[in-house]
Amino acid sequence: MDEIKMRVAGIEKSFPGVKALSNIDFSVRKGTVHALCGENGAGKSTLMKIIMGLYKADKGQIFIDEKPVDIRNPIQAREKGISMIAQELNYVPELSVEENLFLGRLPVNKFGKVNWKQVRKEAQQFLREEGLPYSPTQKLKTLTVSDIQMLEIIKAVTNNAQIIIMDEPTSSITEREVQQLFKKIEELKAKGVAIIYISHKMEEVFKIADDITVLRDGSVVSTDRAADLDLDTVISRMVGRKISNVYPKEEVTIGEKAIEVEHYSQKGVFEDVSFYARKGEIVGFAGLVGAGRTETMRAVFGLDPHESGNVKIDGQEVNIKSVADSIHKGLIMLSESRRDDGIVPVRSVQENASLASLERYIYGGYTHKKKEQTEVLEMFQKMNVKTPSMETEISKLSGGNQQKVLLARWMLCNPEIMILDEPTRGIDVGAKFEIYKLITEIVKENKAVIMVSSELPELLGMCDRIYIMCQGKISGCIDKSEFSQETIMMYATGLRNQQ
Ligand SMILES: Nc1ncnc2c1ncn2[C@@H]1O[C@H](COP(=O)(O)OP(=O)(O)OP(=O)(O)O)[C@@H](O)[C@H]1O
Ligand SMILES: [Mg+2]
Incomplete structure (x- = not known):
């Protein structure tokens, strides 16, 4: 045909x-x-x-x-x-689920009145057919x-x-x-x-x-x-060139625990979650979407609340109540939903990139604009960010380039501990490799990286250790020597559990 x-x-x-x-x-x-x-x-x-x-x-x-x-x-x-x-x-x-489903094509009678009964009925039917557990009014x-x-x-x-x-x-x-x-x-x-x-x-x-x-x-x-x-x-x-399809992971000497999270709980979201990441280590978080990985990380970073549990940074217990506290303690997180907690749409790419590291460019009572610009530009070149100019509004960039700008923002903070939630989502194959290289460089400087990813090959290729979450709990933790897609899937689906 x-x-x-x-x-x-x-x-x-x-x-x-x-x-x-x-x-x-x-x-x-x-x-x-x-x-x-x-x-x-x-x-x-x-x-x-x-x-x-x-x-x-x-x-x-x-x-x-x-x-x-x-x-x-x-x-x-x-x-x-x-x-x-x-x-x-x-x-x-x-908007509700049903309003969204029928957006722009709501059934109306000849007087222009919406037939909500029909909307409800059809919405329910769609949801049932697709096996989606939401209510039309949610x-x-x-x-x-x-x-x-x-x-x-x-x-x-x-x-x-x-x-x-x-x-x-x-x-x-x-x-x-x-x-x-x-x-x-x-x-x-x-x-x-x-x-x-x-x-x-x-x-x-x-x-x-x-x-x-x-x-x-x-x-x-x-x-x-x-x-x-x-x-x-x-x-x-x-x-336009050949790229090697291997992960640029290098052996790095692993040091002391940089961050340790103990018994973190938030009812119905994640329960008794404990893990650590050491200096020089790349720690992965695998699991099915909805396993609670993002929710746990958001709570650790101070974006969302938690009911119990504590966090130690460099062996010291810290009290993180907000994102500002985290950044101050050298902990940053690249959030998965860039649209909600990342991009400042009307601002330029330059401003979006330097937003979290502004402090570093203010000293002696002056803002060192030049230094700020140079560092942002260098980072952009490393990541191959495509933008017409540094003044362009970020919303004018392609989806993948917006993400690179956000990643650059956190890289520029020069943090001790980085939580990266789906760092390569929407990023093209060439740039992915550049980002892996950046992550490799970061851990060589004795920093700790926690990488949440739904792409198993990426975790297997880049991490030293992988935690697996299932239904709000950590179901397993495996070392590099035991890495395999099958093992991870066993823990992720609850077929196996170390606890
Ligand atoms: N509304 C806009 N205003 C100005 N420039 C834009 C606008 N939309 C896209 N561009 C530019 O057009 C080019 C192509 O962008 P486009 O979004 O089509 O890329 P893409 O192939 O979809 O990339 P990605 O894989 O990152 O989504 C980019 O240089 C982008 O900056
Ligand atoms: Mg696109």
Whole structure:
């Protein structure tokens, strides 16, 4: 079946200071998954936003079923059968699950009155069918990032779309949910739906894609059948060079305990959690999404409360009541939900990067702007942050580049202990490697790194020791010599327990 469902021709798009897309030709076959690969800032989301009518192209034409179409906004896109699961989930926290599911397409009678009974009934049915345990009236703010991502997926599917764009749909969902999504994708394909799939997880791409297009610096490098490609070829086309796929972990002498958390509990969230990280050590936290890893770390860092337990830093008991206390004690955390506790949207990339380390640039009564700028710039170069200028508003950067800026913010604090919650989420393969190298450099300076990650290969490749959490408790801790994906999964699913 080689019927073209959608085609774009000659698309161009510039933003102030950046040519985001030039002369893009791209077509998606009916009933197939077309993966779009490219580094952070390559132009993937921009192209998708043009298709959705969120941005206007400077030039070019979109065709659906070989007929030229004009899409000026997402409502028109939906009318033409296009749905998108956006990379930056933009939801209104106060909306309920059902309101969100029916956003923009609430059933109304001829007097314009919403039929809430029908909404409730259909919402309940969707939730039941998908096996999601939320109530239709629950506010979105009570859900986790992964819950909301799942809801977005259902929303797109239930819209009866003929073309579904998925921009990093699996960045925050569990392995089991990924399997569910893939099953759903197969069903959609069988119905003739065309899917555009964007992901930095290359294994996923190769598992699910029929066709692969590589974008680099706003241009199409190639489009091929996935079966004719291999991983190394795609990666080298993306980054324009060959990169080694190994982890740059080095042997570091391990010292005293830098941080020790004892019997941390918060009822219903995490229970009796004890762990430590030593100087020079990279300690991983594995577990299924919802196991309580993020919640525990947030409490340790002082973002969320805890009922009992204590923390020692360098053997001294410390009383952490707020994030300010933590930073003062040399403990920082890169939070998983960058949107909620990370980015200051209207501020520049420079300001976002130096926010937490400003103190370091104030001495002798002066702010040493020059030093601040130089250090931020150096860090950006190391991480390959792509931004038109240091004054650009952070919200204008691509998703992955925003994350790099946040990571840079914490790296610049020069902390003794770093908690990194999903540090490479949404980050392209080339930059991932740079971030691993930075982490390696950090521990060489006798610092401790705690890495929470849902990507097992990353934990196995980078850590000295891994704790596994299951249902709010630590179910196991294993040393490098015992590392294996199977062992971790046994502890993560509760099949095995050391306690
Ligand atoms: N609203 C905007 N204003 C100005 N520049 C923008 C805007 N949106 C995107 N850009 C720029 O366009 C380029 C492409 O960004 P885009 O978000 O499409 O990248 P991407 O391929 O989706 O990357 P990622 O993998 O990080 O999500 C980047 O240089 C980005 O800074
Ligand atoms: Mg993007």
